[in-house]
Amino acid sequence: MDWVKQQTAGKSSPRLVALDWGTSSQRAWLLGEGGRILAFRRREFGLLGATGDDPRSRTHGYEAAFDEACGDWLEADPDLPAIACGMVGSAQGWREAGYLTIPTDLAIGAADLTAVPHPRGVLHLVPGLRVAPAADGSVAGDVMRGEETQIIGALGLLPRTERPPTERPLTIVLPGTHSKWTRVENHKIVSFVTSLAGEMYGLMMQHGILGRTATVGVRNDAAFERGLATGTSVPSRGLLAELFGARVLVLDGLLDPASLPDYVSGVIIADEVRHLLPDYAAEGRILLCGNADLCRRYAKGLQVHGVATETVAEEAAAQGLWHVAVTAGLVRPTPHKNAEKETP
Secondary structure, eight states: OOOEEEEOSSOOOOOEEEEEEOSSOEEEEEEOGGGOEEEEEEESOOGGGTOOSOHHHHHHHHHHHHHHHHHHHHHHSTTOOEEEESGGGSTTSSSOOOEEESSEESOOOGGGOEEEEETTEEEEEOOEEEEOOOTTSSSOOEEESSHHHHHHHHHHHSOGGGOSSOSSOEEEEEOSTTEEEEEEETTEEEEEEEEOHHHHHHHHHHHSHHHHHOOOOOOOHHHHHHHHHHHHOSSOOOHHHHHHHHHHHHHTTSSOGGGHHHHHHHHHHHHHHHHHGGGSOGGGOEEEESOHHHHHHHHHHHHTTTOOEEEEOTTHHHHHHHHHHHHTTSSOOOOOTTGGGSOO
């Protein structure tokens, strides 16, 4: 089994089934009052595992994957609402959920959700966000799916005194296969841009000459920081030239083959940061949201430019899904003395 299960301490009745369903993996949570995580499951089954030319076959694949993820939860509590974000709502997903065009408020309501009937009930899909391209070509279009929900959750995890709406803008960076740099002002997403840095790293290390040059080794932070320095150097020879330079360093005996992956990671992250930071500096305040190890690397890359960061865990997606479900009326918070803590 490729599931990871987690049960939290304490007692709470299940209120919501929530899924972050991406391209290559699926995370499912059983949430209790206030978005409390009662159980967590992760499976390496994403959009790529269910796509196909036959729509009926694709639908069957999604239904089976959904049932395996949380069918027992729904069998125990048939009336539980279910909500999902991510690539499951893409054109190649279970059902296309559409996009909201920025700038947009982060209050996603019932009318914005797409309902997908299935044998156990209805799954509600969260829409993605898009940047509309300019007619004159001066602004390129962009899209995101799933990250909008992580952002909603990340904002809810901030101390109440620091949560938007505020007059102070905030940049939220979500490192990953397709990293997102997002600008938030007054609880609105006003701009974002996508970087293919993570995918580029994966392709090179799995299918390129750098992958053949590297050998398996332990993590090397010094090599990563050396890569950061190379990618930040001025003047720069450009990303592609610096990446090939990593192979030359190994051939000349100046870089251990086992350290090459960390060095390359540093070069790529440094190049991403140097190009996107000027437009997303947000007065020096940046929030990182995602995998803890990857966020740590981005924090080091930003520190080179004198920018301090704060980090929010990947579980922000679960909190975001809870908040969207509350806003859309899928679940109704039970009033109690700490009810103000339930929603961002």
